[in-house]
Structures are given as structure tokens and as C-alpha cells.
Amino acid sequence: MKRTVNKISDELALQIVKEYLSTDISQSELKKKYNFGGNNNISRWMRKFGVSKPSSEQQVITGAMSKEQTASPRERDLERKIRKLEDELKEERLKSLALNTLIDVAERDLQVDIRKKSGAKR
CATH class of the missing domain: 1.10.10 (Arc Repressor Mutant, subunit A)
Incomplete structure (x- = not known):
């Protein structure tokens, strides 16, 4: 089967x-x-x-902190936005690393300068 x-x-x-x-x-x-x-x-x-997965100790700490202060809807919305932005930043950093690696390999293998030289010619 x-x-x-x-x-x-x-x-x-x-x-x-x-x-x-x-x-x-x-x-x-x-x-x-x-x-x-x-x-x-x-x-x-x-x-x-x-x-x-958070450890049991982390869960206890998180539970105690959440009991001490309940977040307002605005705070929860802002926290959600922060998490989203942090995830997007992580993805962009990975993308940037991949692109830089691609440029390094292309410069090495093709022996062509791809990156712009610093400083302007006058």
C-alpha cells in the first residue's frame, strides 16, 4: 500500500x-x-x-507577571505590532545575509566588482 x-x-x-x-x-x-x-x-x-517551548519556570514567571498587571487593549495591540516587526526584522536580516553572501560568491567566482567603492571620484 x-x-x-x-x-x-x-x-x-x-x-x-x-x-x-x-x-x-x-x-x-x-x-x-x-x-x-x-x-x-x-x-x-x-x-x-x-x-x-518556555520552561515551567518561565511559565510561572509569565503567569505571575500577567496576574500583577493586565494589559490594556492598546498595549496588547502594540505588543502584537512589536512581535510582528521583530519577526520582519529577523527575516530581513536573513535576506540581507543571503544577498551579501551571493554578492561575495559572485565577486570571487566571476572576478567582477559588484559593490560600489566608497568615496566619490572628483
């Missing part, structure tokens, strides 16, 4: 990881909800995206 492989996009995988980290839903419940198999998919995706 031939097995079918459901290829899950990185966007969906990241969404599943975020849902796993932000809620109390177990990995097996998420497998059923999104209809995918595999024993370590979510853990593998977490390593791929560089995120980890």
Missing part, C-alpha cells in the same frame, strides 16, 4: 507552531486539527524556526 505525503508549507507550519506555543493544545490534537502525521513534526518545525 502506497503512502501519500502531505507537504505542509512553511507558513502553515509556522502557524501551527505558534498555535502550539500560544495555547494549551497538545501536539496530537494539532495533528488531528490540521490533518498531518509524523511523530516529531512540530518539534522539528520549532527547531527549524528557532523557537522553543
